[in-house]
Amino acid sequence: MTKKAEQGRTEGRAEERAEVGIKERTARQRMAKFFVAGPPLVFLTVFFVVPSLIMIATSFRFPGEFGGLAPIAAPVVSAHVSQGLEYGFTLEAYQFFFSDILYAKIFLKSFAVAAATTLICLVMAYPLALLISRSKKHLRNLMVLLVVLPFASNFLIRIYAWMIILGPESGLSYFINAVLGALGITPITLLFSPFAVLVGMVYVHLPFMVLPLYTNLEKHDPALLDAAQDLGATRWQRFWRVTWPLSLPGVFSGAALVFIPVLGMFAVPDILGGTGDILIGNLIKDQFLGTRDWPFGSVLAIMLTLAVLAIAGLAAWFARSAVGQRAT
Amino acid sequence: MSIRASARTHLGAILLFLLPALILFTTGCARQDESEAVPGRGENVLHLFNWNNYIAPETVRHFEKFCNCKLSQDYYSDNEEMLAKLAAGATGYDLIVPTGNAMDTLIRQGALRPLDKSLLPNLRNINPAYLETVFDPGNKYSVPYAYTLTLLGFNEEKIRELELPTDTWAIIFEPKYLKKIKGRVTVLDSQRELMAAALKYLGYSVNDTDEEHWKQAAELIVRAKPYWAAFSNTSYIKELAVGNLWLAHGYSNDMFQAALDAKKTGRGFTIGYSTPREGAVLALDSMVLQRSGNRPDLAHQFINFMLEGRNSAELTNLIGSGNPNMDAMQYIRPEIANNKAIFPDPELLARLEMLRDLDRKQRRSLSRLWTEIKLR
Numbered sequence: 001m002t003k004k005a006e007q008g009r010t011e012g013r014a015e016e017r018a019e020v021g022i023k024e025r026t027a028r029q030r031m032a033k034f035f036v037a038g039p040p041l042v043f044l045t046v047f048f049v050v051p052s053l054i055m056i057a058t059s060f061r062f063p064g065e066f067g068g069l070a071p072i073a074a075p076v077v078s079a080h081v082s083q084g085l086e087y088g089f090t091l092e093a094y095q096f097f098f099s100d101i102l103y104a105k106i107f108l109k110s111f112a113v114a115a116a117t118t119l120i121c122l123v124m125a126y127p128l129a130l131l132i133s134r135s136k137k138h139l140r141n142l143m144v145l146l147v148v149l150p151f152a153s154n155f156l157i158r159i160y161a162w163m164i165i166l167g168p169e170s171g172l173s174y175f176i177n178a179v180l181g182a183l184g185i186t187p188i189t190l191l192f193s194p195f196a197v198l199v200g201m202v203y204v205h206l207p208f209m210v211l212p213l214y215t216n217l218e219k220h221d222p223a224l225l226d227a228a229q230d231l232g233a234t235r236w237q238r239f240w241r242v243t244w245p246l247s248l249p250g251v252f253s254g255a256a257l258v259f260i261p262v263l264g265m266f267a268v269p270d271i272l273g274g275t276g277d278i279l280i281g282n283l284i285k286d287q288f289l290g291t292r293d294w295p296f297g298s299v300l301a302i303m304l305t306l307a308v309l310a311i312a313g314l315a316a317w318f319a320r321s322a323v324g325q326r327a328t
Numbered sequence: 329m330s331i332r333a334s335a336r337t338h339l340g341a342i343l344l345f346l347l348p349a350l351i352l353f354t355t356g357c358a359r360q361d362e363s364e365a366v367p368g369r370g371e372n373v374l375h376l377f378n379w380n381n382y383i384a385p386e387t388v389r390h391f392e393k394f395c396n397c398k399l400s401q402d403y404y405s406d407n408e409e410m411l412a413k414l415a416a417g418a419t420g421y422d423l424i425v426p427t428g429n430a431m432d433t434l435i436r437q438g439a440l441r442p443l444d445k446s447l448l449p450n451l452r453n454i455n456p457a458y459l460e461t462v463f464d465p466g467n468k469y470s471v472p473y474a475y476t477l478t479l480l481g482f483n484e485e486k487i488r489e490l491e492l493p494t495d496t497w498a499i500i501f502e503p504k505y506l507k508k509i510k511g512r513v514t515v516l517d518s519q520r521e522l523m524a525a526a527l528k529y530l531g532y533s534v535n536d537t538d539e540e541h542w543k544q545a546a547e548l549i550v551r552a553k554p555y556w557a558a559f560s561n562t563s564y565i566k567e568l569a570v571g572n573l574w575l576a577h578g579y580s581n582d583m584f585q586a587a588l589d590a591k592k593t594g595r596g597f598t599i600g601y602s603t604p605r606e607g608a609v610l611a612l613d614s615m616v617l618q619r620s621g622n623r624p625d626l627a628h629q630f631i632n633f634m635l636e637g638r639n640s641a642e643l644t645n646l647i648g649s650g651n652p653n654m655d656a657m658q659y660i661r662p663e664i665a666n667n668k669a670i671f672p673d674p675e676l677l678a679r680l681e682m683l684r685d686l687d688r689k690q691r692r693s694l695s696r697l698w699t700e701i702k703l704r
Contacts, residue, residue, distance in 0.1 A: 063688045066433040067408075068415045096692065102699055109703075163563065168511075168572050189511050191572075192558035270517075271563065275553045278702040289408040290519060291695040293688065 052305070059093055059298035062086045067292030093295040097303065103283075107307065110280040113194075114262040117201040121209040121258050122251065124202070129213035129250075130243075133220070140218075147210050155204065159271050162200055166190040166272070192274040200268040208257040216250025217243070252319040259315075260308050280304055372397035374626040377421040379613070380405050382474070382649075384642040391639075395629050414439065414618075422621035423630060425473050427611045429685045432463040434616065440469045441617040447628040450635030450655075457677060458612060458652035462684065470614035471631050474643055475650035477680065478521055478609040479669055481564070481583035481601040483574040486512075492575075497529035497604045500577055501548050506555035512574040514567070517559035519698045520683055521609060522549060525577060528606045534681045537690050546697050550704050559702075565589070568599050579611075580670055584648025601669045607679030612652070 062070035070087045097103055132143045150158060165172055168189055177187040190196060220243065228238045266281030280300065287297030374395070376383075380403045388399050402421070404410040407430035414424075414434075426434060434440050445451060451471065458472045482494055490508045492499055499505045500515060515522050524534035526545035536542075557573070564576040569589035576583075583601035590599045615631050617624055634640055637655030644651045644660050650670050651657070657665055664670060672680065686694060 063692070065688060066415075066437055066685075067411060100696065102696065102703065105703060106699065167567075167570075169570060189557065192511075274558050275556050276702060276704075278699065283699060286695065286698075289406075289412060291691045292408065292411070293692055293695065296692065296695075 055298045055301055058294050059302055060089045060091065061295050062088070062090055062092065063293045063295050067294070069294055093293075093299045096296060097299050103300070106278065106280050106283055107303070110263055111307075113197065113201065113279060114259045116198060117205060117262045118209075118255050118259045120198070120202050121206050122255065125206060125209035125213055125254065126251075129210050129217050132210075132214050133217035144211070144214065147207050147214075150207065156267065156271075158203070159200055159268060162196070162203065162272060163191060166196050166199070191272065194274070194277055196272040196274075197269050197277050200272045201262050201265065204265075204268065205258040205262060208261075209254040212254040212257060213247065213250045216247050220246055249319045252315045256312055256315045259311060263308060264304060372626075374399050374423070374623055374630055375421045375621065376401045376630070377410065377418075377424045377618075378403060379425060381647060382425065382613075382643070384646045387634075387639050387642045391630060391633050394633060395626060397626055399630075419618070419620040420622065421618045422623045422627040424616050424618055425613050426616065427613050428461055428463045428682045431470055431614055431616055432685055435464060435469055439619055441619045441621070441624060442468050443471065443617065443631075444624075444628060448632050448635065450632050453635050453637060453640075453653050453655040455652050455654050457674075461612065461682065463682070464614070470616050471635065472652040473613045473615050473634065474640075475610055475612045475652060477580040477603055477650065477669065477672070478516070478525070478578070478611070479580055479583065479601055479603045481568055481576045481578055481586060481599055483568065483571065483597055484600040485597045486574040487600075494600070494602050495605050497525050497606055499575065500556075501526065501529055501552045503551065503555065506552060509574050510555045511557045512572070513556050513576065514558050514560040514564045514573055515556055515577040517561045519694050520686075522559075522577070523694070524609045524681075524683060525604075528604070528608065528681075531606070534607075534609055535684045537686065539693070542694070542697060546701055549701055553701070553704070569593065569595070571595055571597060581647050581649050584664075584670070588648075603669050603672055603676060603680075605676070605679075607676075607681060610680035610682050612682060 058069065061072070064070050072088060128147075132140055132147075135143060164170060167173065168191065170190075173190055176190070180187060224242050224246075225238050228242050233241065263279075264281045264284075266279065266285045269277040269279050269282055284297055284300045284304070287293045287300060291297075372395075374397055376399060378401050383401070388401075392399055404413065407427050410424065410426060411430055411433060424434070431440075448471065451467075454472055458475070459467055461470075464470045480494060480497075480499065486509075487494060492505050492508065500513060506513065515525075523542070523545050526548045527534055527536050527541065530541070530544055530548065532538075532541050532545075560567070560576070560578075562582075564573055564578050565582045565586045566589070567573040568576055568583075568586040570593075571590075576586075580601065583599065587599040587601070590597060615634065617627050621627060635653065637653055637657070638659050640651060640653040641656040641659035643649055644656065644664060648664055648667075648670060651660065668676075
């Protein structure tokens, strides 16, 4: 998109319209905008909005006897239909969700895991992103390549690799337990634990934190740091008062890219988790497969979507106020 | 960058995340369309919807030669997945190999085509003990293919060393045994299977739906849970074979695989397996004809072919599956045929039960109980 187009978009349409001479050009620009933005918009409408609507409709139905959904209208009586089958619309699944504190607990737990993962990713990714952004140009590209390199192999294979690394017969386990043994502490198991789940989550999502941070940090003007130094700022002050506030938009987009997928993740706790590691993603998956309760699964998914939207809104709001602060 | 634009990029980034899911979704649809489009009447192709690794490669070759046709397979790894795919509209399979309760669902949905037994002379080879199941009285729709037992697999040396019993569910539920093998045990990550084991141990039927009995079973599970390493549906195969696990609740086919792997890699221990004396879950997989299949003729040919002992035995020799075919016994390798865990004696056979489907209310309350168990 041209610089002009970006300006036109941000400065508002009233001004655009006021400029009589370039009216025709604006119309053309709008056409161009449509051609650029149209296909993804249509795609998302069809494949995001429509399924979401279906999901909402599903949440108000009764589950079918064999999975799927019970019919909306009274079925024609036949031998296949068991007695007393319910049909039509209902709030039953929502009632079930709110009738038990259990489901709120699972949400809380999933949010805690997502928050912990995000925090750990941030702490690990920030120095790395800073290092990459301050390296020489040819090194930078190589380092970014290294960050995304794990994507070259399949996600499940990488998680399975952690099973070996954390397994009780692994070198890592032996080493840790040897150290603990020397200190007189009983040996621990790494695999099948909340710790293993967290390791897996952080490992998978780390690049999603590094990349937005790097794109943000790379754009910082080094002159700002020089100016701060000239004004007597220490190293720490230069980071805390200049670099960190400027990087906040990157921090928030990285946080959103980590937090949201972790909330819905079910494969990592399935593979690396122990007997208590159930997250909201596992519960939703189970409603559609094992339990075959689509309406309740839809209710859980809707609640998760609402929570995710709330968080995304919150992140956007934080980013905005961070940017606003910088402007004043 | 302006405020609005940055908010937009946030939204954009979030939406970007949904793309892979959508792509997966659409390719999933495309595959179904394909399976719908391919089986033309003129073509000599039999479409089989089967479990992963549930037919020997040589059997496929022999059958293709025998019928002068092609065998095209799609796979599933559990019944729910198969039912979900069919519920989503997958059609055009001539044959499916569901387990009893899933077959029950398919029958009641009216999704199956009745068999023409005049085309199946080899049906006499099947052990009558595996015919006339509650799911399909009179075998109108189904012919038994193979079966699995849900049992206990263990590291023989370790368990003997610790002097633990292997013929009872007590070993996975009683703290007095479990404390010796803490963190070295996994149980199936399946609501029905684990509840079935607990119910059997308490002396109830695996199909008991009494809320009070469920609660007792759940308490038993919660009490034993701290000693288990994890709920595991597949990884126990590898973990048993490399020696990380000493005991696992799992399927007989998988234990057969684990024993084979441990032997191949020369780990210095053996993996044994046994069926608890309280009884266990028997999962009988049967061949059924989908109503929307285009080649019932080839499907009948396939069923009759698989009922020949020699062909049926090939699968058992490959994966250690239980075999309901009496004629097959002579072709099965003796170390498998003599394995009491795979071929139980009549007394134990009488104590095996098949899981029946729960109704939707029971499913929902079992799911809640299960979530509670996991969170505790």
